[in-house]
Amino acid sequence: MHSFLVSIVINYSIAIPALLAIIRFKHIYRSFYPLVFLIWLGLANESLSIAMVFSTGSNTVNSNLFVLAEFLLLLLQFFSWNTGSRRSYFLAAGFGIAVWITDNLLLNTLSQNNSLFRAFYSFVVLLFSIKQISKILNRNRRNLLKDAVFIICITFLFYYGCKSYIEMMNAFHLGLSRLVLWNLWIIMYFVNAISNILYALAILCIPTKQEFILPY
Amino acid sequence: MHPNETRIYIAVLGGVLVLLVLVVMFVITIVGYHRKKLAFHLKNIGSQISYLDQQCEKIAADLHDDLGASLSGIKMRLQCIKAGDADTLSIINFSKYHIDEVMYKLRLISFNMIPDLFLQKGLEQALRELLNVMTHAANIRIDFCYNAPAFNKERATHIYRIVQELLNNTMKYSGASAISCQVRKTKNIVQLQFTDNGKGFNKDAVIKEPRGVGLKNIMTRVDLLRAKIYITTAPAQGAAYLIEIPAL
Numbered sequence: 001m002h003s004f005l006v007s008i009v010i011n012y013s014i015a016i017p018a019l020l021a022i023i024r025f026k027h028i029y030r031s032f033y034p035l036v037f038l039i040w041l042g043l044a045n046e047s048l049s050i051a052m053v054f055s056t057g058s059n060t061v062n063s064n065l066f067v068l069a070e071f072l073l074l075l076l077q078f079f080s081w082n083t084g085s086r087r088s089y090f091l092a093a094g095f096g097i098a099v100w101i102t103d104n105l106l107l108n109t110l111s112q113n114n115s116l117f118r119a120f121y122s123f124v125v126l127l128f129s130i131k132q133i134s135k136i137l138n139r140n141r142r143n144l145l146k147d148a149v150f151i152i153c154i155t156f157l158f159y160y161g162c163k164s165y166i167e168m169m170n171a172f173h174l175g176l177s178r179l180v181l182w183n184l185w186i187i188m189y190f191v192n193a194i195s196n197i198l199y200a201l202a203i204l205c206i207p208t209k210q211e212f213i214l215p216y
Numbered sequence: 217m218h219p220n221e222t223r224i225y226i227a228v229l230g231g232v233l234v235l236l237v238l239v240v241m242f243v244i245t246i247v248g249y250h251r252k253k254l255a256f257h258l259k260n261i262g263s264q265i266s267y268l269d270q271q272c273e274k275i276a277a278d279l280h281d282d283l284g285a286s287l288s289g290i291k292m293r294l295q296c297i298k299a300g301d302a303d304t305l306s307i308i309n310f311s312k313y314h315i316d317e318v319m320y321k322l323r324l325i326s327f328n329m330i331p332d333l334f335l336q337k338g339l340e341q342a343l344r345e346l347l348n349v350m351t352h353a354a355n356i357r358i359d360f361c362y363n364a365p366a367f368n369k370e371r372a373t374h375i376y377r378i379v380q381e382l383l384n385n386t387m388k389y390s391g392a393s394a395i396s397c398q399v400r401k402t403k404n405i406v407q408l409q410f411t412d413n414g415k416g417f418n419k420d421a422v423i424k425e426p427r428g429v430g431l432k433n434i435m436t437r438v439d440l441l442r443a444k445i446y447i448t449t450a451p452a453q454g455a456a457y458l459i460e461i462p463a464l
Contacts, residue, residue, distance in 0.1 A: 083420045083423075083424070133246070137246065137249075137250060137253075140250070141254060141257075141439055144246065144247050144250050145247060154239065154242075154243055157239055157242070158235065158236065158239045161235050161239070162232050162235055165228075165231055165232070165235065166228065166232075169228060174224070176221055176224065177217065177218070177221060179217055179221075180217055180221045180224065180225055183217075183225055184225070184228060187228065187229060187232055191232065209446050210446070211444050211445065211446060212419070212423075212435075212445045212446060212447040213423075213435075214422075214423060214431065214432065214435050
């Protein structure tokens with residue numbers, strides 16, 4: 001019970017960027033709105049998860065639905081940072097939805113803790129983050145550590161890198177005991193907390209208006 | 217936990233820590249590389265721009281001092297001629313008109329090439345003259361306001377060149393009937409705001425495929441000033457440029 005309470009407190013670190021996003025919302029440039037909505041959705045999902053755990057004993061249904069919404073919002077975020085072809089985003093979204101249906105409706109049920117889609121979308125987010133970082137390096141003429149997009153993409157690299165790694169372990173059904181699985185999730189909670197602090201930093205760095213930059 | 221499970225757990229934890237270290241190393245390397253690249257870029261464009269400005273000054277000084285003085289001399293001599301008949305008088309007047317036109321064009325070329333000569337009167341006066349001279353022939357309403365501290369020669373030249381390039385673009389492409397140029401100091405920055413009511417342009421298309429050197433020149437000077445530029449424009453909606461220059 002004690003570690004469960006600790007996990008709740010750690011997971012509520014999402015409240016920090018969520019609160020900062022509320023305070024700064026009027027000054028946040030609109031191309032960052034998908035991430036802001038994702039953070040608010042994450043906070044709502046945390047609250048719903050606690051309610052579900054206490055009422056039904058499991059939060060898997062809302063978590064499985066949340067990861068799909070998270071994936072689509074992240075794709076929208078990458079799209080709104082880049083102008084150009086929509087094809088790759090539509091392709092990734094279509095493929096992602098197909099994997100989600102396969103994982104959550106065909107191979108398993110919504111009430112199970114399914115890892116295939118989580119591992120898949122983490123990998124897709126990693127690919128888009130790497131592409132975005134290379135674009136930033138080609139265009140940015142300011143301090144990278146104050147660039148909100150750079151901080152967010154680095155956070156994605158760390159968070160979704162760890163997530164894809166741990167979800168892949170889970171996807172193979174290694175027959176680990178509940179205690180080991182719980183400890184693995186505790187690692188993920190700490191990764192989540194570090195990421196939330198980085199998101200808060202990124203929210204503070206989001207510009208009010210979009211600077212005009214030509215590539216080198 | 218079973219010893220095998222403990223080993224698996226430690227392996228996973230180790231993997232996460234390795235990933236964390238890799239990400240941190242990646243950030244440190246990338247930030248360092250970016251700083252070096254930025255410094256090299258600024259040094260490179262700084263020396264190029266400085267060389268170009270020097271060459272322009274040299275050519276413009278030759279034009280202004282030699283050709284300008286010669287033309288003034290020719291005009292004075294023409295004024296001394298006492299015309300006997302109407303035909304001769306008409307030729308003299310026609311020639312004087314042409315000399316005035318050539319002198320105006322010479323002045324325009326000088327404005328374009330040697331801001332230093334005009335910056336001696338201060339940036340405010342130089343910009344005022346630039347706006348007047350360049351919009352002289354076209355029927356364009358000018359709104360100019362200057363409320364900023366003095367800049368050193370290098371920074372004043374960059375600002376002058378930026379306004380010159382913006383004005384050039386507006387005159388060439390926008391078909392505007394009104395231009396506003398405001399230079400104001402607010403807190404720790406100087407804001408240069410340049411707007412026109414012309415036909416505007418597609419910003420995204422320009423970013424994707426930059427055409428011409430005008431905007432690139434502006435961006436180069438903006439970089440050298442360590443300033444930021446914001447452009448608000450769309451087809452048929454005019455263009456507004458806001459340049460925020462850190463006040464030293």
